[in-house]
Amino acid sequence: MYPRPVCILDKIGRWAFLEQVCITSDVLIWESVTLRVLVHFALCPFSRKIRIQLVEKDLKFELFEENPYLKSDELTGANPAGEVPVLVDGEAQIIDSRAIADYLDERYPETSCMPRLPDDRAECRRLVAWFDNKFYREVTEPLFREQIVKMVMRSGNPEGKYLRVAQENLRSHLGYHDQLVGHHNWMLGNNLTQADIAAAAQFSTLDYLGVVPWNEFPHAKEWYARIKSRPSFRPILQDFLRGRPPGPNYVNLDF
Numbered sequence: 001m002y003p004r005p006v007c008i009l010d011k012i013g014r015w016a017f018l019e020q021v022c023i024t025s026d027v028l029i030w031e032s033v034t035l036r037v038l039v040h041f042a043l044c045p046f047s048r049k050i051r052i053q054l055v056e057k058d059l060k061f062e063l064f065e066e067n068p069y070l071k072s073d074e075l076t077g078a079n080p081a082g083e084v085p086v087l088v089d090g091e092a093q094i095i096d097s098r099a100i101a102d103y104l105d106e107r108y109p110e111t112s113c114m115p116r117l118p119d120d121r122a123e124c125r126r127l128v129a130w131f132d133n134k135f136y137r138e139v140t141e142p143l144f145r146e147q148i149v150k151m152v153m154r155s156g157n158p159e160g161k162y163l164r165v166a167q168e169n170l171r172s173h174l175g176y177h178d179q180l181v182g183h184h185n186w187m188l189g190n191n192l193t194q195a196d197i198a199a200a201a202q203f204s205t206l207d208y209l210g211v212v213p214w215n216e217f218p219h220a221k222e223w224y225a226r227i228k229s230r231p232s233f234r235p236i237l238q239d240f241l242r243g244r245p246p247g248p249n250y251v252n253l254d255f
């Protein structure tokens, strides 16, 4: 057995891998190989979005975990915003989950997560923006900040007033989502798209926290059960944050 690749930072601050390569049975050489690396934070919904998309597209990658709130030199060097995710794909280094998602669909179009028709593409982009911006701002960000970031950074206790407002917002967003997914298997019809992935990534972070009242929204629940049972979701369901284990139904496909 050879050792697993070791993550290093090369001189220009890119994440790269050293991999031990066997040339003959008794001669080993070290060769520097740049692979596809996703710099992520396990419970970050934007990182999860890309993890799911990479598996849906059957693209191999390695994960490199960063706590973005510590603002390491490596992270701020790679992304001036100091945020995850960052994708390193050979020579390309791409930041921002929407730029990464579009890059992956354009660079590897064989299994596309975008609809074909312009009207559907526009609607798909609207829904991705809805979840990345409005949903995140009104629901995921306050719950994530109060329950996870404060714990990880030891910066105080969750404040009930923020949790209550976010929880109310979650109910109204779930009502809208229930309508969106009431007629078809996926948000834009019969094919899974970036919109489903963006939405599911946000919901999965909330589901880890055990705060989603799924039973009140049957269509949204069925849709989530559908995406949760896909192979691309399996790695996400194995995430475990020390000090904050997932809610009891997080890993259950029948929840």
Ligand SMILES: N[C@@H](CCC(=O)N[C@@H](CS)C(=O)NCC(=O)O)C(=O)O
Pocket: 041, 043, 044, 045, 046, 047, 068, 069, 082, 083, 084, 085, 095, 096, 097, 098, 132
């Ligand atoms: N627009 C960015 C947002 C990424 C983002 O907000 N990531 C959070 C973690 S979920 C982060 O890195 N936060 C660090 C900070 O705000 O300092 C994207 O889509 O990639």
